[in-house]
Structures are given as structure tokens and as C-alpha cells.
Amino acid sequence: MNGPRAIRSRSRLLTALAAASLVTLLHLFAVTWRADAWIYDTLTQASSHAADDRIVIVAIDEKSLTELGRWPWSRRTHAELLERLGDAGVRGVALNILLSEPALFDPEGDALLAQALNRSGKVVLPVYAEAEHLNGPSVELMPIPEFAAAAASLGHVDMVLDGDGMARSMFLRAGLGSPHWPSLALALSQIGNQPNPTAELPGLRVADLQDASPHRWVRDYQVLIPYTDPPDGFQSVSYVDVLKGNVPTSLLRGRWILVGVTAAGMGDELAAPGWHATQPRMSGVDYQANALNMLVRDDAVVPLSITWQIGLSILMVILPLLLLGLPGLQRTWRPVLVALLxxxxxSWLLLRFGHAWYPPVPALAVLGLGAVLLVLRTLRRTRLQAQSDPLTGLANRIKFNEELEQELRSSRRTGQPLSLLLLDVDHFKRLNDGLGHPAGDEVLRALSTILRGRARRPRDLVARLGGDEFAVLLPETTPQAAAAIATTIHVDLANLSSRTGNHMPLPPFTASIGIHTTQSEEETAAYVFELADNALYQAKQAGRNRSFSHTGERGCAPS
Known part of the structure; x- marks a missing residue:
């Protein structure tokens, strides 16, 4: 049950759980929202969104202010404008002007405007949300009762800004205590249409109506606005030109009209996706025009719910694990690359064809982290492979040389002894030629197993230097302890003759061992190795199957 396949399955499961947990946290805490917003802006700007020619802005601009005088104007003026627009046969009008207080010094102007609103029957007036004081509860600033009763509809003009100051989204319904007001653009788009109670608005449902406070501004049906390029690219005429009859009737007939302030420094000024600091900011009426354009062209982009975002991201981050093993995808980096793409x-397909926004950065971040860890693991594995012997799995000559230098420095610093054992299999060439290379390989693997068993401390190192030559590096080991270890190796080899290897019976074999323990701080790695090699030569000259120390201490394996 603990075989390689079970270990791999357990490892994949833990990896999947870790990736799913991390991507969930990134979504829940909106860690990557700025990067996601940048990607959304880039993708939406790459797609052309034309301004509908049925939408016309009547701008309260610098020209109108120059000719009609200081703001605010008499409401007689607005009444006259509505009469002009009504005579032109417009489809509907959004008068985006604050009318929440009566004109104390011009009650006749209020009466004229109320009459014009009533005669038109196509005018939408705004409802503003405003805090009574800093961090206090919101209040609804509605048109005075005369105007509210005469208007065809009321719509909120709540504008939503993201953390970077960009106005990317709108809530199609909002209100104090409950989302009972449509947005101004939505109310205007519904002028002249029979309301369909079964028709579902686009947008993400975000309002918690059960726990809503009557003093809290509640929003619902969130949509992302696909702005035109540029955001103020709608047909626009000056307020004063319409008032004086200088605008052709054909330009107004059958159009949706939005009346609002565009003069710099007077109204709302917003930044839209694609906006640069050197450009004039978008006005509030342009924001409403883009929202209306979105609604009449059925282009609203709906953010996916957090549940869907997390679900899709979890699927994406575990996709490499699901793809592993498919033809052509056996190597781990290929499924990761597929998932990254x-x-x-x-995200683009959902935005382009599904009008839905899925923020991709949390999944990309987790996959990117996985790719980095994969690269590091590959580099580590490559480094280990470069420093290990493929037959026995022991360290190779390169790794041995590095460790010998490092342990010598440590020995000089601490004053602790360092012992080195060099081993050769006795008459290995004869054994290898007589029994064949498979038997020779089995002998080398068996010896490596014995050496590992006798060098078990964390800093001990067993290496195959080449052919049948092995080395055992023993930090903080005295000559006597090194000689005792060499003796146990001889004993292990003698006991091995009755056992079998993994594939075939092992032929009996012995080994000769040379031992050297550092005696001086002046000894170099080359000198230590030379003395151990000389000791190995002495062990062979003395009859093999024994150990020899160049200091004169000798040991012999039991016969």
C-alpha cells in the first residue's frame, strides 16, 4: 500500500489541496484585484464598443454657461428645454440635475418645470445618495414632490469607484434600506416600454435583503460597463443650442437624451478604463450614457460570483494534475504550461462571448508559483543527479571532493578529527569478467548498501569514486573509531556471502580498506586522499581483505 504509486497519489492529493486552499484565499481577500483590474481594462479596450447613435448628450458646457449666465439657472430654462425636446419627438430624457429643493425666489419656475415634466411624460429625474455627515448614515436626495410626481420615473445616480479611482461598474438597482430604485440609465432605457415583471435584469446579485438596515444604502445587480472608445464619444450638443433651436430636429427625434453638466469643475469627474492622467476626466453624464449604451445594446458584463470564481480557479490550478499521464503530457511542465495558457x-472567452468576467490572476499566481517550484525542483534534481552515481545512488567524485574540502575546513576550525576510508573490491576485474557485468553491478550495489549502513550520521558521506573504488568520509571520528568501522565492514561482507541480491545470487567477495585520520591543520584535501590511498595500497600488499592505516594501526577481516 506504500508503494511508489501510492506515494505519488498522496503527493498529488496534497498538492491539489494546497493549491486549492491558496487560490481560495487569494480570491476571498482580493489580494490580486489590481492586477485583475488591469487585465480587465486591457481586454475591454481591445474590443471595440461603438456608441449607439440613438443616444445624445445635451451638455451644460462652457458655451451654455457663457450665454445663459451663472449656474444654477432658473427652472424656467429647464422647462423650456423640455418643451423643445418634446416638440422634437425624443424617445426619453434623463435630466441629470439636482432638484431636491424648491426655488424659494422663483416658485413660478418650479411650477413651469413641473408642468413641462407632466406634459412630456418621458422625463427621468435623479435620486442622489448622500451621507448626512462624515461616516454617517446615507439619505436619499429626491426631487421635490411636485417634480417627483410629474416625472415618468426616478433613477439613482450612485457611482461606484474601485480602489484605484476607476469607475468600472454600476449597480442597476439601489436604494436606502432596499434596492428599490433603478439606475438612471436603466430607468431611461425603460421609458415607453411595458415593464415585464418576469424579465431578469443582468448583473451579479449582491444585496443581502434580510439583514439590510433601513439606514444603509443597499446595492444590487452589479454590472461592469464596457466603455466606448473614447468614453465621451457620444453625439453631444450644447444645451444653449437646443434651447435656441439651433440643433436639427432630425438629430433629436427618436433619441434617448441625457442632460447633464460637462463643464470642467462643476459636475462629477471620473476616471474610466483607458483613462490617462493627461486626459480630461469623464463627466457623470458620460458615465450614464455609457451605462445606457450597455443596456440598449445588451452588452452588460456580469462579474462571476465569488463561488464561481473560486470553483473555476480551483479547476484551473489542479488541471496540471488531471492532465498528467495523457499522451504527450507525461512531463510535469507541459500540463503546467497548458494550464497557464x-x-x-x-477569462477572455467568458468576457468576449459570455459577457461574464472571471478574474484570472489568482489562478495564474498559484500556477506561476507551482511553475517556479517545479523549476527549482528540477534544478535540484539535476544538481543531485550531477553529484550522484547512477548505479548505486551514492555521491560521485565531484560531490566527494566538495565535501572533503568543506569537512577539512570544519576540522581545522573545530579541532575535531576527520577520518577517510578508501575501499576497493578485491579482484573485481576478475569477478566482473568471469561472471559478467550484471553480477559485477550487483556486487557494487551490495557494497554500497553495507557502507550506507555503517555511515549513518547526517554528515557522514559514502561515495563511489569510480569503478570499484569507494570512499567513506567520517567527520569527528578518531583513528580508533575509524578502524572499528572498517572492521565491521569486513564482518558485514563476510556475512553477506550467504545472502542473495535482488536479481541473482551474490558471489562471495571481499574488500581492502585504507584509513587516514587528519593529524595536522596543514593537511590539504589532496594530501589526505593521498595518505588514505597509500594505506589502501598497503592493505592490498598485505594480502587484501583487510584494512590498513598509514599511522601503523592495522585490522583484518575475520576469515
Whole structure:
């Protein structure tokens, strides 16, 4: 049950759980929202969104202010404008002007405007949300009762800004205590249409109506606005030109009209996706025009719910594990690459064809982290492979040389002894030629197992230097302890003759061992190795199957 397949399955499961947990946290805490917003802006700007020619802005601009005088104007003026627009046969009008207080010194102007609103029957007036004081509860600033009763509809003009100051989204319904007001653009788009109670608005449902406070501004049906390029690219005429009859009737007939302030420094000024600091900011009426354009063209982009975002991201981050083993995808980096490409592609496809926004950065971040860890693991594995012997799995000559230098420095610093054992299999060439290379390989693997068993401390190192030559590096080991270890190796080899290898019976074999323990701080790595090699030569000259120390201490394996 603990075989390689079970270990791999357990490892994949733990990896999947870790990736899913991390991507969930990134979504829940909106860690990557700025990067996601940048990607959304880039993708939406790459797609052309034309301004509908049925939308016309009547701008309260610098020209109108120059000719009609200081703001605010008499409401007689607005009444006259509505009469002009009504005579032109417009489809509907959004008068985006604050009318929450009566004109104390011009009650006749209020009466004229109320009459014009009533005669038109196509005018939408705004409802503003405003805090009574800093951090206090919101209040609804509605038109005075005369205007509210005469208007065809009321719509909120709540504008939503993201953390970077960009106005990317709108809530199609909002209100104090409950989302009972449509947005101004939505109310205007519904002028002249029979309301369909079964028709579902686009947008993400975000309002918690059960726990809503009557003093809290509640929003619902969130949509992302696909802005035109440029955001103020709608047909626009000056307020004063309409008032004086200088605008052709054909330009107004059958159009949706939005009346609002565009003069710099007077109204709302917003930044839209693609906006640069050197450009004039978008006005509030342009924001409403883009929202209306979105609604009449059925282009609203709906953010996916957090549940869907997390679900899709979890699927994306575990996709490499699901793809592993498919033809052509056996190597781990290929499924990871496929997933890294699939995430932005999925986000673009949902935006382009599904009018839905899926933020891809959390999944990309987790996959990117996985790719980095994969590269590091590959580099580590490559380094280990470069420093290990493929037959026995022991350290190779390169690794041995590095460790010998490092342990010598440590020995000089601490004053502790360092012992080195060099081993050769006795008459290995004869054994290898007589029994064949498979038997020789089995002998080398068996010896490596014995040496590992006798060098078990963390800093001990067993290396195959080449052919049948092995080395055992023993930090903080005295000559006597090194000689005792050499003796146990001889004993292990003698006991091995009755056992079998993994594939075939092991032929009996012995080994000769040379031992050297550092005696002086002046000894170099080359000198230590030379003395151990000389000791190995002496062990062979003395009859093999024994150990020899160049200091004169000798040991012999039991016969």
C-alpha cells in the first residue's frame, strides 16, 4: 500500500489541496484585484464598443454657461428645454440635475418645470445618495414632490469607484434600506416600454435583503460597463443650442437624451478604463450614457460570483494534475504550461462571448508559483543527479571532493578529527569478467548498501569514486573509531556471502580498506586522499581483505 504509486497519489492529493486552499484565499481577500483590474481594462479596450447613435448628450458646457449666465439657472430654462425636446419627438430624457429643493425666489419656475415634466411624460429625474455627515448614515436626495410626481420615473445616480479611482461598474438597482430604485440609465432605457415583471435584469446579485438596515444604502445587480472608445464619444450638443433651436430636429427625434453638466469643475469627474492622467476626466453624464449604451445594446458584463470564481480557479490550478499521464503530457511542465495558457484564454472567452468576467490572476499566481517550484525542483534534481552515481545512488567524485574540502575546513576550525576510508573490491576485474557485468553491478550495489549502513550520521558521506573504488568520509571520528568501522565492514561482507541480491545470487567477495585520520591543520584535501590511498595500497600488499592505516594501526577481516 506504500508503494511508489501510492506515494505519488498522496503527493498529488496534497498538492491539489494546497493549491486549492491558496487560490481560495487569494480570491476571498482580493489580494490580486489590481492586477485583475488591469487585465480587465486591457481586454475591454481591445474590443471595440461603438456608441449607439440613438443616444445624445445635451451638455451644460462652457458655451451654455457663457450665454445663459451663472449656474444654477432658473427652472424656467429647464422647462423650456423640455418643451423643445418634446416638440422634437425624443424617445426619453434623463435630466441629470439636482432638484431636491424648491426655488424659494422663483416658485413660478418650479411650477413651469413641473408642468413641462407632466406634459412630456418621458422625463427621468435623479435620486442622489448622500451621507448626512462624515461616516454617517446615507439619505436619499429626491426631487421635490411636485417634480417627483410629474416625472415618468426616478433613477439613482450612485457611482461606484474601485480602489484605484476607476469607475468600472454600476449597480442597476439601489436604494436606502432596499434596492428599490433603478439606475438612471436603466430607468431611461425603460421609458415607453411595458415593464415585464418576469424579465431578469443582468448583473451579479449582491444585496443581502434580510439583514439590510433601513439606514444603509443597499446595492444590487452589479454590472461592469464596457466603455466606448473614447468614453465621451457620444453625439453631444450644447444645451444653449437646443434651447435656441439651433440643433436639427432630425438629430433629436427618436433619441434617448441625457442632460447633464460637462463643464470642467462643476459636475462629477471620473476616471474610466483607458483613462490617462493627461486626459480630461469623464463627466457623470458620460458615465450614464455609457451605462445606457450597455443596456440598449445588451452588452452588460456580469462579474462571476465569488463561488464561481473560486470553483473555476480551483479547476484551473489542479488541471496540471488531471492532465498528467495523457499522451504527450507525461512531463510535469507541459500540463503546467497548458494550464497557464488556459486560464487567460478562459477569462477572455467568458468576457468576449459570455459577457461574464472571471478574474484570472489568482489562478495564474498559484500556477506561476507551482511553475517556479517545479523549476527549482528540477534544478535540484539535476544538481543531485550531477553529484550522484547512477548505479548505486551514492555521491560521485565531484560531490566527494566538495565535501572533503568543506569537512577539512570544519576540522581545522573545530579541532575535531576527520577520518577517510578508501575501499576497493578485491579482484573485481576478475569477478566482473568471469561472471559478467550484471553480477559485477550487483556486487557494487551490495557494497554500497553495507557502507550506507555503517555511515549513518547526517554528515557522514559514502561515495563511489569510480569503478570499484569507494570512499567513506567520517567527520569527528578518531583513528580508533575509524578502524572499528572498517572492521565491521569486513564482518558485514563476510556475512553477506550467504545472502542473495535482488536479481541473482551474490558471489562471495571481499574488500581492502585504507584509513587516514587528519593529524595536522596543514593537511590539504589532496594530501589526505593521498595518505588514505597509500594505506589502501598497503592493505592490498598485505594480502587484501583487510584494512590498513598509514599511522601503523592495522585490522583484518575475520576469515
Amino acid at each position: 488556459a486560464v487567460p484564454l478562459l
